[in-house]
Amino acid sequence: MILRSASWLSPAITLTAFLLQISRVCGDADFESVRIKYDYRYMGGRGGDPKEKYWHESVFHPHYDGRFTDHALPYEEQKSNLTLLMQSYLWSMADLGAETWIIHGTLLGWWWNRKILPWDSDIDVQMTNTTVHFLASYYNMTIHSYRKREYLLEVNPKYTDDSYDDYLNVIDARWIDIQTGLFIDITAIRPKEGFPNTICSKDQHEERIQDLFPLRDSLFEGQTVKIPYDYTKLLTAEYGAASLSKTKYSGHVFNTTSMEWERTRRIQPKNSPARARKKIAVGKASEAERLFGKNTFVQDDRKHS
Numbered sequence: 001m002i003l004r005s006a007s008w009l010s011p012a013i014t015l016t017a018f019l020l021q022i023s024r025v026c027g028d029a030d031f032e033s034v035r036i037k038y039d040y041r042y043m044g045g046r047g048g049d050p051k052e053k054y055w056h057e058s059v060f061h062p063h064y065d066g067r068f069t070d071h072a073l074p075y076e077e078q079k080s081n082l083t084l085l086m087q088s089y090l091w092s093m094a095d096l097g098a099e100t101w102i103i104h105g106t107l108l109g110w111w112w113n114r115k116i117l118p119w120d121s122d123i124d125v126q127m128t129n130t131t132v133h134f135l136a137s138y139y140n141m142t143i144h145s146y147r148k149r150e151y152l153l154e155v156n157p158k159y160t161d162d163s164y165d166d167y168l169n170v171i172d173a174r175w176i177d178i179q180t181g182l183f184i185d186i187t188a189i190r191p192k193e194g195f196p197n198t199i200c201s202k203d204q205h206e207e208r209i210q211d212l213f214p215l216r217d218s219l220f221e222g223q224t225v226k227i228p229y230d231y232t233k234l235l236t237a238e239y240g241a242a243s244l245s246k247t248k249y250s251g252h253v254f255n256t257t258s259m260e261w262e263r264t265r266r267i268q269p270k271n272s273p274a275r276a277r278k279k280i281a282v283g284k285a286s287e288a289e290r291l292f293g294k295n296t297f298v299q300d301d302r303k304h305s
């Protein structure tokens with residue numbers, strides 16, 4: 001259909017352009033357009049984040065997307081959902097022919113037992129910017145099914161800006177579990193200008209090309225995975241040599257028979273009343289009192305005894 005007179009269109013176009021502009025400055029896909037549940041309200045940080053920031057992590061936890069949930073999961077549930085998230089990602093990327101590999105803490109988890117570190121909800125993967133460009137071109141906002149669950153691939157439009165100055169948009173894409181709000185951070189690597197053999201991502205991690213490539217094939221959470229060529233060197237550089245030998249970390253101990261990180265204690269947040277009570281019990285009342293004030297503390301203790 002050809003419109004004869006389009007004069008009425010121009011205000012409409014201006015309005016649409018204006019709305020598009022708004023949606024651009026406010027970042028990630030709108031809550032109402034992506035939500036699948038109606039029993040909670042929006043928990044993303046859109047209101048408080050700078051306008052230029054695309055992703056708005058939830059206000060209650062930096063590794064949950066507040067468009068899909070209003071709470072973090074308990075330890076065991078988070079762990080099993082992260083495993084499924086990781087499997088779904090590796091499986092789906094292989095299916096799309098999008099080359100990707102694990103990096104940072106996720107690679108450290110692989111090093112120990114081919115699994116995600118159970119205390120870490122931050123999952124990191126990399127791909128080249130050509131692959132991110134491919135996903136942005138054909139798969140932005142697509143839903144992928146894996147074992148009856150659904151995952152969203154969302155690409156940050158700022159992936160085309162490779163400058164470190166764009167520090168609010170260092171994550172180029174995300175693989176999001178729309179059931180739980182958990183996600184995987186995808187960063188693109190690009191050649192670093194003026195530095196031969198060096199690649200960088202916007203989160204300012206820089207690696208030598210020969211440490212990354214050729215990628216090796218392995219298994220992670222039961223799925224085939226690619227890992228950087230000189231993983232030992234990368235891990236030692238990032239976390240120190242002790243990260244490859246220390247079998248106690250963050251309330252977990254590595255059992256060399258079961259090859260699992262087993263939880264040794266429930267971690268109390270630093271200032272929790274429970275932690276302060278424990279300190280009283282071992283005769284360190286003064287420190288606990290400094291934390292909470294004597295009166296608060298005595299009341300709290302009585303209530304629980």
Ligand SMILES: *[C@@H]1O[C@H](CO)[C@@H](O)[C@H](O)[C@H]1NC(C)=O
Nearest residue numbers: 073077078080081084179180
């Ligand atoms: C994921 O979390 C949900 C709670 O939201 C829980 O019921 C489920 O057992 C967890 N694990 C898996 C693999 O779904």
Ligand SMILES: *[C@@H]1O[C@H](CO)[C@@H](O)[C@H](O)[C@H]1NC(C)=O
Nearest residue numbers: 129130131133160162190191
């Ligand atoms: C990848 O990054 C390089 C360096 O910034 C740039 O020259 C190239 O055009 C990018 N490729 C794509 C597909 O965006």
Ligand SMILES: *[C@@H]1O[C@H](CO)[C@@H](O)[C@H](O)[C@H]1NC(C)=O
Nearest residue numbers: 028029136140141155156157
């Ligand atoms: C992907 O889609 C979302 C939602 O429409 C949009 O905000 C974003 O700019 C898109 N990303 C790219 C790379 O086009």
Ligand SMILES: *[C@@H]1O[C@H](CO)[C@@H](O)[C@H](O)[C@H]1NC(C)=O
Nearest residue numbers: 254255256257258259260262
């Ligand atoms: C380590 O794992 C083995 C095999 O599952 C188990 O028998 C053993 O009790 C574990 N060790 C500790 C200290 O928990």
